[in-house]
Structures are given as C-alpha cells and as structure tokens.
Amino acid sequence: MGWVREAEDFFRADGPLARALPQYEWRPQQARMARQVALVLEGSAGPPAAVALIEAGTGTGKSLAYLVPALFYAHATGERVVVSTQTIPLQEQLVSKDLPSLQEVLPFSFTHALVKGWANYLCLLRLERIRSRPEEQDEETEDELQALAAWADEVDEGSRSELPFEPTAELWEEVSADPDACLRADCPLFQRCHFFQARRKMEGAQLLVVNHHLLLADAVVRQAVGWESDRAVLPVYGCVILDEAHHLEETASAHLGRQLTRRGVERLLHRLHRSRGNRGGLLATARLLAGEAADREAKELLELLDWQILPATRRAGEQAEALFDGLAAWAARADGLRVIRPGELPERLERLAREAAGDWTALAGLLDRFRADLKGFAPAREERGRAVLAELEGVDLALRRQAEDLEAILQAEGPDEVHWLEGGRAGVKLRSAPVEVGPLLQRALFDQLAGVVATSATLTVDGRFDYLVERLGLEECRQDGRLLEEVIESPFDYAAQALLAVAEDLPEPGVPxxxxxxAETLELLVPAVSGGTLVLFTSYQMLEEAGRALEGRLPADRGLMRQGDLPRSQLLDRLRSEPGAVCLATASFWEGVDLPGQALELVVIARLPFAVPTEPVVAxxxxxxxRLGRDAFAAYQLPEMVLRLKQGFGRLIRHRTDRGAVVVLDGRVTRRRYGQTVLASLPPASLVRGGRQAISEAVRRWLAEGPREVAG
Ligand code: SF4
Incomplete structure (x- = not known):
C-alpha cells in the first residue's frame, strides 16, 4: 500500500486516529483535505512547484489534515517538509499539541523542530563578556544580567519565549545572538550555544515549523547563494505547507522592504559608546584591549580610537539626531505620515541624509581599520579579544546597511516600491516596501520548490481564489495547470448555528x-444575549469614541473591557471566565480568538474592515x-476587506454545538451593490436585516428559541 493511501486511511472513522484519540471525530472534510495535501506532495516531482490553495472552513481540523500526509511523505521519501505559519499561537499548537500526539499515533517515529531566528536566542558569549565588566553596568542591569545567567544554566532551549521575565529591549539586543557578531565554530561556548544546539536539531529534523518571516528570509538568501546552498537560514527542503496563508503577501511586503528607525540607529551607536551614566560600551572594551598591546602599537591604536573613532561616533550620533529631528518635523506637517516621492525631499533634509550616510560609512571604515590593526596583536587572538572583534564587525556591517537603507529610502526611486516616513519625534521611522510581491514570491518560492500547499479559513472571495492567485503571483502556475484550487466547506451547520444580522438604520461610518x-445599538444588543460579546472596530479612535458613548449604559453585571485595558490574553481569559462580559477590540482580535460555547455568543462588526486608503502600501x-486601467476597488480594496471580514465572522462558531449571532452595524453591506459579493463570501448563516431595535429582538429570539423562529 502506498503512503498516500496509508495517510488517507489514517483519518477513517475506524482508523488509527479514531482508535488513539478519544476526542477524535470523523470529518469527511478533514479526510478530503488530507487526501489533497497528500496528492500535491506525492506529485511534487521537482520545481516549479505543484501548488494547492486550500480554503478549509473553521472546524475542518486542518492542522492534522496537513501534518499527517506531510509526515507520511517525509517518512516515505526522506525529503524534509517545512510548515510555515504567521502566528506564534499556531506554532505552539503544532509543536506542543498536534505533533506530540501524532508521535504517539503514527506507525513510525519522526523528528521535528521549531525554528526561530537568531534574535530569539541568548548569546552566551555576549552575556559573559558583558558580565565580565560589572563596572559598566548600573544596578538594575546587573540584576537582569544575573537573572539571565542563572536562567541560561538551567534552560533547555534558551529561547526568549522561555524566559520567565521580560528583559529590556536594549539589554536583549546586546545579549541576543547576532549573525554579524557570532564567532561560530571559533566560539569557546559553541558546544553549549543555544542557537547552534537548535540548529543541530533542525538539521536532523524531517519536519520544520517556522514562521513566514523566517521562510522568506531563507528564500531571499537562497536567491543570492543558490537554492541548494547550505549557507541559507534553513536546511534544504523541497515542499512547504503555508498555514495562515492569507498573511503571506503582507508579511512578504514587510520582509522584502527596508526600515530605518531613530531608535535602531541610536541603539547601534549606543552599543559602541555610552557618554551618559557609568557604562562604557564596546569602544571602552576595545580600548582596554588595545592598551594591552606592546607600547608603540598600543599608542597607535589608542590614538586611532581617541582621535578618530570616538569623535566620528559622536559626529554620527549628532548627525543622526539632526536628521531624525528634521524628518520628524517634516512628517508632522503631514499628520505623522508622508509618502516620499523622487525629488520631493526638502533640500536641507537631503543634505542631512547625505551627511549622515557619509558619517556612518566613514565610521564603519574606521572600525574596519581598527579591527585590521588590532587583529595582529596577541590580546586580540585570545578568546576575549576575538569576541570584541566580532562585535565590532557586527556594528561595522550594521552601520553600512543603515547607510545603504537611508540612501535607498530617501532617493525613493523605482515605480515598484513605495517609500514613506511615519511616526512622531521619538519614534520616527523610514520605510519602504515593494508594491507587488507576487513576482518576487514566484521567483523566490514557487519556481524553486517542488510542492506548496497554502491553506487558511479565508482564501476565497465569493467562492473564488482569483484575488489570491493574483496577489501571490500564481497566474502562471494556474495557466500551466499546476494549481489545485479547493474549497473545503466547514463541517458546521451555519444556517442552524449562526445568525447574521445587518442593522440598517445607523448613520454610515465616519458620519457624525x-x-x-x-453605543445605542450595543445597549439593546448586549442584554439580548447571556454569553460574551466581542465588538470589532477598525480603528482605536472609533473604539474609544464608542467606548466613551457606552459608559454607564450597560447593565452593571456585564463587565465592559476595552483593548488596551489589559494584555490580550487576560482580556480573553475574562471573556472565558466572566459570563456575559463585553470586550471592545480592534486589530489583532479580528483573528486568532478562539472562544467556544457561551464565552462568545455575539460578535458585533462596527464597520466593514476596508484598509485605510491613505496607508502608503495600500495607496x-x-x-x-x-495606472493599469483597472478598477482598484473591485480588484483590490473589496476582496481584501472581504477576507478580513471573513476572519472576524469566523470568531463566532468554533464548535459543532456553538450558537450565536454576528451583527454588522455597517449598513453598506446591504445598501451597496458590492454587498452581494460580501454576503456570498460569508458562511451560509441565517440572515436577518432591519432597524437596530428589530435586529436586537431577532438576536434575542434566535438565542432563546432557535433558528425557525426568526423571520429572514
Ligand atoms: S556560537 Fe555565536 S551565538 Fe553562540 S554563544 Fe558563541 S558567539 Fe554567541
């Protein structure tokens, strides 16, 4: 029997999963998805990829539906499979729950690893170096360093997520693993190094769990060094499963762009030299090292440090300050967000930017010279010296990258990229992003791999994948017949479990x-349900306004919370534990909220989640x-909004026994012509529309009496 058949049989009602997992429910949708994934992997004879787009409705059990065939495939062929996700909670579910339970059930054992980027790990050598100079630390930092050292001795993995406390961002940057400053095999702590222990585990693993950022970082390196190279971020693999694939475009856009922040520049220079407080920085350590060289050589090195490098570091800092102050003032004149077009930058800022980039490059050149001179001396060949040299090299490379990013962003050339400036004085950022990532994804991923499965609960608009195919650069793949498009319906009975109510008598969003x-509508709706309520807004401003208007209008026993009152996990815990709690939220709450049963009976969508049209990448x-003569609303803004709305809707029904209502307060969904596309894209819930009073009553009856009592 071939492995595809074995993987399929695994999901049978009397198969191994059913026998081993007491909570297992046979779902034809899950079995179908597993079969499709297996067929794509089986047919993956070589690049360019066979690609499957699989929209799997909520409740399909999609993680097992791809993990099982992926593991059978890896076992049968010896090929490695990568599973990439957008969010940490999904990675945790795969690594802590799904894969360990499959380890118990599958007829073979397998190896897997969760792969994280460098900055997630503590660098033992950097920690040791910083701790060896207690006179440079203030008391608070000294305590943090001690806690980190104690933790590093006991911890298994050494990744930041295991830390029982949150170190300051500045300290973590100084002690985390950094590819530019790492001594690799020359490091005396190489065998104990957490990052390389994780890498060794990764090398031997048949299945790797990564996030989209790391996957793209790997693909970018492979573009430069060749797909089969072992110098990339991940070991060579042939197939990838992209879960939460609706995020791939946005992540690629962020990853393939550039970013330069005031804080980032300040931190880098601070790493080199600290003028305030009693902490010295890298140059102070380098100075001690130089002082240990023979007399004449030491004199030359110290002169280079004192007369050239230190003044150049100060100048680079002053120049950065003047530049970022100027940029912040320029951004402030445009409400803190300004798209930069070629030739638009004021002359003074252009000059400051040129000077700053020149100063950073000159400083990098001096560091380079210092390292070259120091390398020949005995102290620099010792362990301590090698670590300082590696750190200096890291700063040198970062300074050059910074200068390059600054010039590229401010020149703002090329129609395929958008460049912009955002934020206030302290947090000013320069950014750029490619306008279209489809062609890049095609070149860097789809043309290189043998098999790709992209899945999510929200990939289609009105039942079709056209939008995603265009955004991800899959048109050619579709034309060549290499694209499988499959919608797996949710096993839930939405018509019986969910009511979709549209309130048609509110003013349009944005109107006074x-x-x-x-607030008035929530005053009517919330008492109509006994379970929890999640109100989803599209901006903090709208959330705040509605929150203020709602004060004192809900019954005292309906705990009202706003996003920002507590960390996200605590807000969700309160929804779980306090019957009838109400949470006003935006941004991250549109997805990833999983509250079955009474914890969430009512989801209110305040406004259709169109992207802000002035946001630089959207614009x-x-x-x-x-420019291409296309209708941007139909081709981009509407489908993008529909996918987001589907995510919001998906918060409601999480289990076969859940019942509840989604209420949309944006009447455009029934008033505008595009509303038909919106409604056709949502799960087939029972629909009711009318004034806020009528829909509140309909929601009350729906939850009290069941579906047949509600007039559509
Ligand atoms: S091998 Fe690199 S990351 Fe690991 S402890 Fe040494 S210097 Fe740090």
Missing amino acids: GFADAV ARIERLR
Missing part, C-alpha cells in the same frame, strides 16, 4: 453620530491598478 448610534497598490 455613528459612535453614539453604535501605492490602488495607484498602480489605476
């Missing part, structure tokens, strides 16, 4: 009085489509 109308995409 909307926040008051939202650039709209502009590009218009």
Whole structure:
C-alpha cells in the first residue's frame, strides 16, 4: 500500500486516529483535505512547484489534515517538509499539541523542530563578556544580567519565549545572538550555544515549523547563494505547507522592504559608546584591549580610537539626531505620515541624509581599520579579544546597511516600491516596501520548490481564489495547470448555528453620530444575549469614541473591557471566565480568538474592515491598478476587506454545538451593490436585516428559541 493511501486511511472513522484519540471525530472534510495535501506532495516531482490553495472552513481540523500526509511523505521519501505559519499561537499548537500526539499515533517515529531566528536566542558569549565588566553596568542591569545567567544554566532551549521575565529591549539586543557578531565554530561556548544546539536539531529534523518571516528570509538568501546552498537560514527542503496563508503577501511586503528607525540607529551607536551614566560600551572594551598591546602599537591604536573613532561616533550620533529631528518635523506637517516621492525631499533634509550616510560609512571604515590593526596583536587572538572583534564587525556591517537603507529610502526611486516616513519625534521611522510581491514570491518560492500547499479559513472571495492567485503571483502556475484550487466547506451547520444580522438604520461610518448610534445599538444588543460579546472596530479612535458613548449604559453585571485595558490574553481569559462580559477590540482580535460555547455568543462588526486608503502600501497598490486601467476597488480594496471580514465572522462558531449571532452595524453591506459579493463570501448563516431595535429582538429570539423562529 502506498503512503498516500496509508495517510488517507489514517483519518477513517475506524482508523488509527479514531482508535488513539478519544476526542477524535470523523470529518469527511478533514479526510478530503488530507487526501489533497497528500496528492500535491506525492506529485511534487521537482520545481516549479505543484501548488494547492486550500480554503478549509473553521472546524475542518486542518492542522492534522496537513501534518499527517506531510509526515507520511517525509517518512516515505526522506525529503524534509517545512510548515510555515504567521502566528506564534499556531506554532505552539503544532509543536506542543498536534505533533506530540501524532508521535504517539503514527506507525513510525519522526523528528521535528521549531525554528526561530537568531534574535530569539541568548548569546552566551555576549552575556559573559558583558558580565565580565560589572563596572559598566548600573544596578538594575546587573540584576537582569544575573537573572539571565542563572536562567541560561538551567534552560533547555534558551529561547526568549522561555524566559520567565521580560528583559529590556536594549539589554536583549546586546545579549541576543547576532549573525554579524557570532564567532561560530571559533566560539569557546559553541558546544553549549543555544542557537547552534537548535540548529543541530533542525538539521536532523524531517519536519520544520517556522514562521513566514523566517521562510522568506531563507528564500531571499537562497536567491543570492543558490537554492541548494547550505549557507541559507534553513536546511534544504523541497515542499512547504503555508498555514495562515492569507498573511503571506503582507508579511512578504514587510520582509522584502527596508526600515530605518531613530531608535535602531541610536541603539547601534549606543552599543559602541555610552557618554551618559557609568557604562562604557564596546569602544571602552576595545580600548582596554588595545592598551594591552606592546607600547608603540598600543599608542597607535589608542590614538586611532581617541582621535578618530570616538569623535566620528559622536559626529554620527549628532548627525543622526539632526536628521531624525528634521524628518520628524517634516512628517508632522503631514499628520505623522508622508509618502516620499523622487525629488520631493526638502533640500536641507537631503543634505542631512547625505551627511549622515557619509558619517556612518566613514565610521564603519574606521572600525574596519581598527579591527585590521588590532587583529595582529596577541590580546586580540585570545578568546576575549576575538569576541570584541566580532562585535565590532557586527556594528561595522550594521552601520553600512543603515547607510545603504537611508540612501535607498530617501532617493525613493523605482515605480515598484513605495517609500514613506511615519511616526512622531521619538519614534520616527523610514520605510519602504515593494508594491507587488507576487513576482518576487514566484521567483523566490514557487519556481524553486517542488510542492506548496497554502491553506487558511479565508482564501476565497465569493467562492473564488482569483484575488489570491493574483496577489501571490500564481497566474502562471494556474495557466500551466499546476494549481489545485479547493474549497473545503466547514463541517458546521451555519444556517442552524449562526445568525447574521445587518442593522440598517445607523448613520454610515465616519458620519457624525455613528459612535453614539453604535453605543445605542450595543445597549439593546448586549442584554439580548447571556454569553460574551466581542465588538470589532477598525480603528482605536472609533473604539474609544464608542467606548466613551457606552459608559454607564450597560447593565452593571456585564463587565465592559476595552483593548488596551489589559494584555490580550487576560482580556480573553475574562471573556472565558466572566459570563456575559463585553470586550471592545480592534486589530489583532479580528483573528486568532478562539472562544467556544457561551464565552462568545455575539460578535458585533462596527464597520466593514476596508484598509485605510491613505496607508502608503495600500495607496501605492490602488495607484498602480489605476495606472493599469483597472478598477482598484473591485480588484483590490473589496476582496481584501472581504477576507478580513471573513476572519472576524469566523470568531463566532468554533464548535459543532456553538450558537450565536454576528451583527454588522455597517449598513453598506446591504445598501451597496458590492454587498452581494460580501454576503456570498460569508458562511451560509441565517440572515436577518432591519432597524437596530428589530435586529436586537431577532438576536434575542434566535438565542432563546432557535433558528425557525426568526423571520429572514
Ligand atoms: S556560537 Fe555565536 S551565538 Fe553562540 S554563544 Fe558563541 S558567539 Fe554567541
């Protein structure tokens, strides 16, 4: 029997999963998805990839549906499979729950590893170096360093997520593993190094769990060094499963762009030299090292440090300060967000930027010279010296990258990229991103791999994958017949379990009085349900306005919470534990919230989640489509909104026994022509529309009496 058949049989009602897992329920949808994944992997004879887009409705059990065939495939062929996700909670579910339970059930054992980037690990050598100079630390930092050292001795993995406390960002940057400053095999702590222990585990693993950022970082390196190279981030693999694939475009856009922040520049220079407080920085350590060289050589090195490098470091800092102050003032004149077009940068800022980039490159050159001179001396060949040299090299490379990013962003050249400036004085950021990532994804991933499965609960608009195919650069793949497109319906009975209610008598969002109308509607709706309520907004401003308008209007026993009152996990815990709690939220709460049963009976969508059209990447995409003579609303803004709305809707029904209502307060969903596309894209819930009073009553009856009592 071939492995595809074995993987399929695994999901049978009387198969190994059912026998081993008491909570296992046979679902034809899950079995179907597992079969499709297996067929794509089996047919993966070589690049360019066979690609499957699989939209798997909530409740399909999609993680097992791809893990089982992936593991059978890896076992049968000896090929490695990568599973990439967007979020940490999903990675945790795969690594802590799904894979360990499959280890118990599968007829063979397998190896897997969760792969994280460098900055997630503590560098033991950097920690040791910093601790060896207690006179440079203040008391608080000294305590943190001691706690880190104690933790490093006991911990298994040494990754930041295991830390029982949160170190300051500045300290973590100084002690975390950094590829530019790492001594690799020359490091005296190489055998104990947490990062390389994780890498050794990864090398031997048949299945790797990564995030989209790391996957893309690997693909970018492979573009430069060749796909089969062992110098990339991940070991060579042939197939990838992309879960939460609706995030791939946005992650690629962020990853393939550039970013330069005021804080980042300040931290880098601070690493080199600290003028305030009693801490010295790298140059102070380098100075001690230089002082140990023979007399004449030491004199030359110290002169280079004192007369050239230190003044150049100060100048680079002053120049950065002047530049970022100027940029912040320029951004402030445009409400803190300004798209940079070629030739638009004021002359003074252009000059400051040129000077800053020149100063950073000159400082990098001096560090380079210092390292070259120091390398020949005995102290630099000792362990301590090698570590300092590696650190200096790291700063040198980062300074050069910084200068390159600054010039590239401010020159703002090329129609395929968008460049912008955002933030206030302290947090000012320069950024750029490619307008379209499809062609890059095609070149860097789809043309290189043998098999790709992209899955999520939200990939289609009105039942079709066209939007995603275009955004991810899969048109050619579709034309060549290499693309499998499959919608796996949710096993839930939405018509019986969910009510979709559209309130049609509120003012349009953005019109004065909307926040008051939202509060009034919630005053009617919340008492109509006994379970929890999640109200999803599209901006903090709208959330705040509605929250203020709602104060004192809900019954005292309905705990009202706003995003930001508590950390996200605590807000969710309160929804779970306090019957009837109400949470006003935005951003991250549109997805990843999993509250079965009474914890969540009502989801209120305050406004259709269209992307802000002035956001630089969104604006650039709209502009590009218009230049091509296309309808940007139909081709981009509407489908993007629909995918987000589907995510919001998906918060409601998490289990076969759940019942509840989604209420949309944005009447455009029934008033505008595009509303048909929106409604056709949502799960097939029972629909009711009308004034806020009528829909509140319909929600109350729906939850009290069941589906047949509600007039559509
Ligand atoms: S091998 Fe690199 S990351 Fe690991 S402890 Fe040594 S220097 Fe740090």
